[in-house]
Amino acid sequence: MDRKILFLDLDGTLLNDQKEITPGNRSAIEKAIALGHQVVVTSGRPLKSALVQAERLGLMGEGCYVIAYNGAVIYDCHRQREIFRRTLHMADLYRLFDEARRRNIHIQAYDGDDTVVIESCCDTAVAGRYCAKIDLDFRVVEDIRNGLTGASVKALMIDFQDHEPVAAMEQWVLENMAGKVDCFFSSRYYLEAVPVGMNKGEAVREMCKILGTPLENTVAAGDEANDVSMIQTAGTGAAMGNAVQAAKDAADYVAQRDNNHDGIAEVIERFLL
Numbered sequence: 001m002d003r004k005i006l007f008l009d010l011d012g013t014l015l016n017d018q019k020e021i022t023p024g025n026r027s028a029i030e031k032a033i034a035l036g037h038q039v040v041v042t043s044g045r046p047l048k049s050a051l052v053q054a055e056r057l058g059l060m061g062e063g064c065y066v067i068a069y070n071g072a073v074i075y076d077c078h079r080q081r082e083i084f085r086r087t088l089h090m091a092d093l094y095r096l097f098d099e100a101r102r103r104n105i106h107i108q109a110y111d112g113d114d115t116v117v118i119e120s121c122c123d124t125a126v127a128g129r130y131c132a133k134i135d136l137d138f139r140v141v142e143d144i145r146n147g148l149t150g151a152s153v154k155a156l157m158i159d160f161q162d163h164e165p166v167a168a169m170e171q172w173v174l175e176n177m178a179g180k181v182d183c184f185f186s187s188r189y190y191l192e193a194v195p196v197g198m199n200k201g202e203a204v205r206e207m208c209k210i211l212g213t214p215l216e217n218t219v220a221a222g223d224e225a226n227d228v229s230m231i232q233t234a235g236t237g238a239a240m241g242n243a244v245q246a247a248k249d250a251a252d253y254v255a256q257r258d259n260n261h262d263g264i265a266e267v268i269e270r271f272l273l
Contacts, residue, residue, distance in 0.1 A: 002217050004272055006032060007042040007067070007204055007230055008264065009222035010053055011187070013240055014041075016260045019133065021056060024262030029057060032272045040207060042067040042200055044186040044226050047075055047082075047113040049134035063211075070186070070194050070226055071203030072153040073113075074210075084206055086195045087151035092180050096155045096193055097144045099172060105165055108138070109152035115139055117147050126158050157191040166191040186226040201229030219271050221255075221264060223247055238267045 006029075008014045016022055029039055039059055043050040047068040054066050054077060064077040074084035088096075093109060097119065100107035106126045108118045116138035118127050127138045141147030159166045170191055173183040183193050200222070208215055220227075220234035223243040231237030231250045239251035242258035253270065257263040 003036050003038070003213070004235075005038045005040060005207065005211065005213055005218045006268070006272060007040050007200070007207075007218065007220040007234060009200075009224070009227050009230075010041065010043040010045060010050065012223040012242060012259050013221055013227070014259070014264050015053070021053070022260075022262050022265075024265040026057065028262070028265035028268040028273075032268050035273070037272050038063055038065075038211070040065050040067060042071075042203065042220070042222075042230060044068075044070040044190075044192060045134055046110060046116075046136060047073050049136060051075070051077070052135065065207065067200065067203045067207065068113075069110075069153040070192055070198065071200045071206075072194055072198050074203060074206060083210065084203075085153065086198050087153050088155065088181065088193070088195050090151060092177065093152055093155055094145055095177065096157075096173070096181070099176075100157055100169065103165060103169060105169055106158045108156050108158070109144060109148060110154065111139070111148050111150065111152070117141060117144065117152075119144055119147070126160060129160065130156075130158060153194070155193040157193070158189055160189050163188055184226050186224055192226060199229040200227060201233035204230045204233045219267065221267050223259065236271055238271070240264075 041054045050066045050068045060077045062078045066075045072086045106123045108116045111117045131138050170183050181193050186192050216235040218234040219236045220230040221238040223240040228250045237251045238253045239247040240263045241255050248254050255263040255266045257266045
């Protein structure tokens with residue numbers, strides 16, 4: 001069997017609703033690696049958080065990589081260094097913050113790979129809830145223009161109560177910042193704004209170039225709208241049983257099982273073992 005690369009989303013895909021890796025999924029991944037396949041954690045999460053999951057899976061040795069921030073960063077786990085990074089232009093980030101502030105929508109940026117930055121007008125409870133899930137800290141500043149030490153890889157807008165405000169914000173970004181910023185949901189609550197052209201699908205292509213692997217020898221699995229690009233790009237795209245309809249429509253294969261019942265093990269058993 002040809003060596004394949006398996007690109008795995010985390011939340012709602014590899015991880016169950018308790019943010020754990022099920023024993024069945026872990027066992028299947030270990031079998032795939034033993035056969036010579038590669039597994040690349042591919043997440044919208046910040047790099048630090050995605051690396052925690054890679055470490056739990058033992059994916060930190062030679063040939064192990066993590067894709068974070070929906071494709072904006074690729075990290076070589078063995079050499080402990082970034083091999084690819086793309087950031088938002090500062091003017092675009094400021095414009096996103098200005099519009100979100102006008103709409104009273106919580107928005108945050110990223111300073112380095114371990115700190116979320118919000119403005120004082122943002123909701124610290126929302127930032128705290130988000131950061132607790134992925135084990136990051138956050139810092140509050142008066143104005144984002146003076147609050148970052150470098151460019152942010154993305155902006156994230158959050159509303160845990162009502163989907164409509166962030167959905168309206170998505171439409172505004174698509175209409176007013178086309179060609180500068182791409183925008184999509186990574187869950188019902190999270191609206192991601194990333195550098196134009198940056199998505200998980202492009203990261204899959206970049207990873208294949210780095211490793212010299214044909215796209216047809218790749219498998220990607222996800223569950224959300226931000227996974228659609230990699231599901232479409234990979235040689236075989238799979239959607240979890242719990243996936244949103246857009247991911248299922250894009251997929252070559254829809255798993256019968258969901259993220260709580262070893263859905264990734266099902267994909268591995270069908271396409272890699």
